[in-house]
Amino acid sequence: MARLVKLQSQIQQVRVEFFIRQRTAEENRKRENAAAVKIQSWIRGCRVRAYVRYLTKHAVIIQKTWRGFSARAIFRQMQEEAYLAARMKFYNQMAVRIQRRWRGYFVRRNVHNYYERKKYLEALSKKNEEIRRELDEFEQYQQKEREWVAAVREEERKYQQAQRQHFLLSTKQCPGVYNSPFRGGPSEMEERLRRVTPVLAQSAARQARSKHRQQRRALEQQNASFLPPINAKKPQGPFRAAEEVWRQRQRPLEPSLRVATSITALEEARDQLRSQELSARLIDHPFWPFASAHKSRKYEPLIHTRSAFQTLPYGTKHFREDAKHTLQDKEAFKTVFTTCHVFDKFGRLYSNSGKIV
C-alpha cells in the first residue's frame, strides 16, 4: 500500500506529467506528424518519380525506336520520289534533246527544205531558159518555112507569068520591056523569060498526077458552099455548049504509042536493064548458100576414070583414037544406043492420018 500511496501522491504528478507529456507529445505529434508526412510524401514522391522515370525511360525507348522506324520509312519514300523525279527530269531533258534534233531535221527536210528549194528554183530557171530558147528556135524555123513556101509560090507564079508572056522576050533588033537599054543589064523578069520553056504535053505519069491534083481541087471547090451553075442563056449561033468547049480545051493530048515512045527507046531499055542488073545483083551465084562449102568439098571424080588405087589415065592422059595401033584387035566402042520405043507407035497408035509422019 505504500506504493499505492506513493503512487497516489504521484498521481497528480503523474497527471501533470501525463498532461505535460501528452501536451508535448501532442505538440511533438503534430510536428512529428508533419515531419513524418513530409518524409513520407517525399519518399512517395521519390518512389513515384522513380517509377515515372522508369516508365518514361522505357516509353522514350519505345517511341524513339518507333519514330526512327517510321521516319526512315517516310524518308525512303521521299528518297524514292526524289530519285524518280530526278530520273524523269533527266529523261525529259534527253527527250527534249531528241525532239529538238528530230524537229529540226524534219522541218528542214520536209516543211522547208532550203537546198531542195534552191535546187528546184535553179532547175526551174534552167528549164525556163531552155524552153525560151527552144520556142525561139521553133518560131524562127516556122517563120523560115513560111517564108520559103511563100517564096517558092511567088517564084512559080512569076514563072507561069513568064510562060504566058514569052513574047515579051527581047530580040537583037528590039529590046524587050524588061531589058531596058538604059539600065546596066536585063532585069530578073527578062532572065526568067529567057529561061522559060514552053508548056508541052505531059508524060503519062505527069498527066496522072495533075489529074489527081485537079480532082482534089475539084473536091475542095465542091466543099465550098457554091451552088451549081444555073443554065444561062445560050448564045445564038452554031456554038457548042460552054462546058463542052471547056472540057475540050482542058483535054490533055493523048498521043499514040508510036509517038509516045522515044526514038532511043531500045537503047534506053537496055541501059535501064543494065543499070537494074548493076544495082540489083548483089550476089553473082545466088545458089551457093555457104560460100566456103564448095571450097572444102572433096573432089568426086568420074567413076570411069578411077580405080580403087588411083585415077585411070584414060580420058585425061591418053585417048583411044590417038593410039590406034594398039587397038587392032579390039572392038570399037558402041556409039549407038538402043532405041527407046516411046515414039514408035506415035503415028500408028491413034489414027490413020498419023501415018503422014
Next chain:
Amino acid sequence: MSQRQVLQVFESYQKSRTQFVQTVAELATRPQNIETLQNAGVMSLLRPLLLDVVPTIQQTAALALGRLANYNDDLAEAIVKGDILPQLVYSLAEQNRFYKKAAAFVLRAVARHSPELAQAVVDCGALEALVISLEEFDPGVKEAAAWALGYIARHNGELSQAVVDAGAVPLLVLCIQEPEIALKRIAASALSDIAKHSPELAQTVVDTGAIAHLAQMILNPDAKLKRQVFSALSQISKHSVDLAELVVEAEIFPAVLACLRDPDEYVRKNVTTLMREIAKHTPELSQMIVNSGGVAAVIDYLGDCKGATRLPGIMMLGYVAAHAENLAMAVILSKGVPQLAICLSEESEDHVKAATAWSLGQIGRHTPEHARAVAGVNVLPKLLVLYMDMESSEDLQVKAKKALKSILQKCTHLPALEPLLYDAPSNILKHVVCQFSKVIPHDSKARRLFVTSGGLKKVQEIKADSGSPLQEYINSINNCYPEEIVRYYSPGYSETLLERVEKYQPA
C-alpha cells in the same frame, strides 16, 4: 396559040423568077442593100419561091433568105413569124444536098441572133433534122448542119442540153475526124459551144472521147482550126478538177507551148486561156504547168501582145501564184513581175488593170521576199494611184486596195515603202507605218536612213486619233529615237525656237 408559044410563056416566067432570085441573093451580100430590100417586102416574095417547082430557084431562094436573116434579127424574126421554118426543116430531110446546105444556112442565120429565136428554131423540130443531116456523106452538108447546131447551142444551157439530147455530140466527134479542114473547124467550134455552159454538158462531150481527137489536132498547121480546138479544150477544162485532169492526161503539155509562138494572135490567146483554166484548179496542176516551163512561155507571150488579149495570161500568172508560195517564187524567178508592171503601166482598160493588180497582189502576199520582189519594180505607187483615182472603176479600186494591203502587210523593204508615206490615205498609211514600226526598232542603219530621207519628219506630221493603232505605231517609232530628235522634227519646232529667241534676255 401554038404549043410552043404557050410553053414560051412558062419559060419566060421561069427565067424571070430565076433572075429575080439570083439578083436578090447577090444583093443580099451587101449590107447597104438589105434595108431597101426589107422595105420592098422581099420576105413575102421569097417565101412562095421556096416552094417553087424548079429546085435551083428553091435553093437560091433559101440562100437569099439565109443571107437576109444573117444580117438582122428583125428579118430573122420575120422568118420565124412567117412560118418558113417548118418547111425548111421538112426539106432538110428530103431534098438534095445543095438545098440541105441552103436550109441549114437559113436555120443557122436565124438561130444566131438571140436565145428566143434559137428556141423557135428548136421548137420546129430542127434538131432532129440537123442531126440526121450530120450523117450525110457530103462534107458541105455536115458542115452547114454542125454550124447551125453550134449557133443554137451557143446561147444558154437549156438549148445546149436540147442539142445534146438530140444525139448530136457523137456525130460531131465523128465530124472532127473527117479529113476536111473546114468541117473540123466547125465541129470543134460546136463542141466548144456545147461544153461551155455546165459541167454536165462538158462531161457529156468528154464521154464521147472528144478530148483525144481534139488533142491530136493541136499541131495542125491551120490556124483557125487551132483556135477552135484550144477554145474547146479550155471550155471543157474550166468546170472542174477532174475534167482539167482529163485534158492534161491527153498529154498536151509541152506541145501546147509551141503554139504560143503561132503567128495568129487568137491561137495564142486561146492557148493561154486553156492554160489559165487548167492552172486555176489545184496547186498540183499549176505545179505541172510551171515544171514544164509554161510560165516562162506565157510571160514571153505577155511581152509580145497588146490590149485585152493579155488578160488570160495575166490571170494565169495570178492563179499560179495564188496557190503556194513556191509557185509564186517560180513566177518571180521567170521574170514575171517586171512584165506585169509593164502591163499595169501600158494598159488602158480597167478590167485588164484590175486583173494585173490582183495578180501582183497574189504574187506579193506570201512572204517578205515576195513582197520585196514586187515592191522592187516600183509598182506600189502605181497601185496607190489606181486606188485613189476617181475615174477608175469600182472593181479596179477594190482590187488595187486589196493588192496594196496584202503586199504591204508583208513588205519589209523600207526604200520601197517611203514614197507611200507621202500620198497615201489613212487606211493605207496605217499599214505602211505599221511596217516601219516593225523594222525600225531592230535596224540601226534603217533608223539613220529613215531620218535622213525625211521619213521621220513626215511621220511627225501625221495626225492620228490617240489610242488608234496608227498612233501606237507612231509612238513606237518615236520611241526608237532620242527625244531631242523627235522634238526637232515635230511640226512647228522652228516657231518654238524662234519664240525662245524672242523671249531671251541677253545678260
